[in-house]
Amino acid sequence: MKILVCISNVPDTTTKITFNSDNTEFNASGVQFILNPYDEIALSKAIDLCEGGKGTITVIHVGEASTEPTIRKALAIGADDAVRIDAAPSDAYFVAYQIAAYAKDKNFDMILTGRESIDYNGAQVAAMLGEFLDLPSISIIKKLDLNGNKATLSREIEGGKEVVEVDGPFIASCAEGVAEWKIPNMRGIMSARTKPLEVLAAQSLETLSVVEKFETPTPRGAVKMVDAANVAKLVDLLHNEAKVI
Amino acid sequence: MSVLVYVEHAEGKFKKSTFEVVSYAKAIAQQLNTNLVALAIGNLSAEQLSSLGTYGAQKVLHVNDAQLGTFNAQAYTSILSDAAQKEGATVVVLANSFSGKGLAPRLAVRLKAGLASGVVALPTIQGASLSVKRTAYSGKAFAHVKLSGAINVLALNANAYPVSEQPVNAEVVSLASSAKPTDFKTSVKEIVRASDKISLPEADLVVSAGRGMKGPENWHLIEELAESLGAATACSKPVSDAGWRPHEEHVGQTGISVSPNLYIAVGISGAIQHLAGVSSSKTIVVINKDPEAPFFKVADYGIVGDAMEVVPQLTAAMKAYSQNG
Numbered sequence: 001m002k003i004l005v006c007i008s009n010v011p012d013t014t015t016k017i018t019f020n021s022d023n024t025e026f027n028a029s030g031v032q033f034i035l036n037p038y039d040e041i042a043l044s045k046a047i048d049l050c051e052g053g054k055g056t057i058t059v060i061h062v063g064e065a066s067t068e069p070t071i072r073k074a075l076a077i078g079a080d081d082a083v084r085i086d087a088a089p090s091d092a093y094f095v096a097y098q099i100a101a102y103a104k105d106k107n108f109d110m111i112l113t114g115r116e117s118i119d120y121n122g123a124q125v126a127a128m129l130g131e132f133l134d135l136p137s138i139s140i141i142k143k144l145d146l147n148g149n150k151a152t153l154s155r156e157i158e159g160g161k162e163v164v165e166v167d168g169p170f171i172a173s174c175a176e177g178v179a180e181w182k183i184p185n186m187r188g189i190m191s192a193r194t195k196p197l198e199v200l201a202a203q204s205l206e207t208l209s210v211v212e213k214f215e216t217p218t219p220r221g222a223v224k225m226v227d228a229a230n231v232a233k234l235v236d237l238l239h240n241e242a243k244v245i
Numbered sequence: 246m247s248v249l250v251y252v253e254h255a256e257g258k259f260k261k262s263t264f265e266v267v268s269y270a271k272a273i274a275q276q277l278n279t280n281l282v283a284l285a286i287g288n289l290s291a292e293q294l295s296s297l298g299t300y301g302a303q304k305v306l307h308v309n310d311a312q313l314g315t316f317n318a319q320a321y322t323s324i325l326s327d328a329a330q331k332e333g334a335t336v337v338v339l340a341n342s343f344s345g346k347g348l349a350p351r352l353a354v355r356l357k358a359g360l361a362s363g364v365v366a367l368p369t370i371q372g373a374s375l376s377v378k379r380t381a382y383s384g385k386a387f388a389h390v391k392l393s394g395a396i397n398v399l400a401l402n403a404n405a406y407p408v409s410e411q412p413v414n415a416e417v418v419s420l421a422s423s424a425k426p427t428d429f430k431t432s433v434k435e436i437v438r439a440s441d442k443i444s445l446p447e448a449d450l451v452v453s454a455g456r457g458m459k460g461p462e463n464w465h466l467i468e469e470l471a472e473s474l475g476a477a478t479a480c481s482k483p484v485s486d487a488g489w490r491p492h493e494e495h496v497g498q499t500g501i502s503v504s505p506n507l508y509i510a511v512g513i514s515g516a517i518q519h520l521a522g523v524s525s526s527k528t529i530v531v532i533n534k535d536p537e538a539p540f541f542k543v544a545d546y547g548i549v550g551d552a553m554e555v556v557p558q559l560t561a562a563m564k565a566y567s568q569n570g
């Protein structure tokens with residue numbers, strides 16, 4: 001079994017998000033970058049599926065050289081080898097196009113991504129890959145079981161879940177619940193330094209989406225405190241002032 | 246030229262989020278001075294279909310056959326892209342729902358369209374391109390994205406645009422499926438829906454609780470408050486990690502993002518990862534025994550007190566209010 005896991009490099013979840021003075025660029029100074037948490041779940045699932053020599057895992061990342069610590073982290077957690085497509089990831093379309101170009105003649109049995117990156121939040125790459133590669137894609141899965149060539153996946157829907165079966169190669173984006181996060185051990189960290197990391201040039205592509213500017217949410221007014229002994233006052237404020245009930 | 250809106254339904258019924266996307270798409274059609282065409286796939290009554298006229302859809306395309314009763318991203322993409330081309334659509338609108346997230350990206354690739362998901366406002370039209378506001382950095386920011394495809398696809402967040410009625414007579418047209426046999430590589434085995442529960446991503450009112458509730462045995466207090474309001478229930482990450490509540494209820498940076506009219510947070514400290522998923526709520530109420538809890542800094546209303554006492558009192562006050570109101 002050959003599994004490809006797509007990973008992205010994102011600001012740590014504790015990051016306070018700020019932008020440059022004209023709000024056109026994310027201010028990355030002093031920001032710690034991490035392996036996108038959902039991609040880590042996807043990778044953890046791939047490791048579970050390959051346990052006992054049942055398969056190999058390649059991680060692929062579209063990004064510049066500065067992201068290599070994140071790729072090494074994925075190798076430390078347990079991927080066998082890595083590929084970096086050398087380009088700044090301008091949008092999901094660009095990223096999916098590059099990954100599809102790499103994957104198209106490699107016969108992966110499965111391509112896993114996280115459900116979304118915590119910076120762009122597009123939730124787009126998995127389904128785009130499905131379209132580029134003409135493979136079925138199942139977005140936002142909570143569970144994945146393999147039985148021979150048949151995979152059973154449970155995907156989230158509003159107010160419930162849908163159980164989907166697929167024969168043959170597929171693409172899925174993983175949410176919490178698919179696997180437990182894996183913590184790299186010492187052996188993993190040591191071997192990550194020598195595992196193969198191939199760097200490939202990107203294909204050029206016309207972009208159809210560009211971020212013009214960023215904006216941070218307008219801060220709320222000061223909090224209004226209500227005495228715990230007078231909760232009826234809160235009901236009154238929610239009805240008459242906030243008008244939400 | 247036209248604007249095409251894909252209308253989702255659950256077992257033959259449209260939901261509020263569907264009326265939101267139709268209202269949103271109608272406003273874009275008006276900006277562009279063109280017609281709104283809706284497309285529905287699967288089992289739906291003629292009455293449901295024509296009800297979309299209430300929100301301004303002049304034409305409703307309906308595609309149904311035995312294979313289309315359940316969601317299939319590939320088949321639905323074929324049908325939608327075919328309709329978009331036949332109708333000369335320049336903008337396609339979908340809900341940024343779970344299925345929408347499986348569909349919109351495939352559609353954008355098939356149509357070579359620009360795509361913005363997580364959209365929260367109407368676009369501004371700039372010649373042949375659009376600029377649209379979407380969420381980014383897990384709710385910590387917004388991005389204004391310029392789309393310059395010959396067709397552009399917008400996936401609208403739930404609760405981001407109000408439903409608005411603009412009644413017209415909708416012409417309902419049945420279309421043959423343009424899905425290809427090779428589109429059917431997946432099959433749906435089971436759909437489980439908790440019918441008595443309000444769907445969290447779309448809920449207007451949410452009561453959420455954290456570790457301050459001490460344990461699952463106290464959750465009936467949260468459920469009773471939610472019931473008195475008709476609200477959905479949610480929780481913080483450690484609560485679902487501990488198995489006190491199901492993962493589907495976990496909100497925040499690594500869970501579900503919500504933007505209800507009212508978010509009541511009980512016994513939640515207000516960590517940055519939690520706030521990321523809830524900060525676009527219109528009104529936030531925080532109940533916490535610690536006056537220094539960071540959540541108070543981003544709340545509209547706060548009560549300092551023990552949840553075990555405050556929550557039942559609030560439930561009683563809500564019940565009294567709804568009986569008198």
Ligand SMILES: Cc1cc2nc3c(=O)[nH]c(=O)nc-3n(C[C@H](O)[C@H](O)[C@H](O)COP(=O)(O)OP(=O)(O)OC[C@H]3O[C@@H](n4cnc5c(N)ncnc54)[C@H](O)[C@@H]3O)c2cc1C
Pocket residue numbers: 013037454455456457458480481482483484495496497498499500511512513514515516517518519522532533534535538550551552553
């Ligand atoms: C990578 C990463 C991703 C994360 N993603 C998320 C996420 O998506 N969502 C999320 O929620 N968290 C997330 N977290 C965790 C987050 O950092 C916090 O740990 C978490 O939100 C805290 O949950 P809590 O507020 O329920 O618990 P605590 O921080 O333990 O807070 C409990 C609160 O309850 C109050 N309290 C205690 N007893 C009472 C009482 N009797 N009455 C009233 N109040 C009481 C306390 O004063 C305290 O404020 C993430 C963390 C990491 C590292």
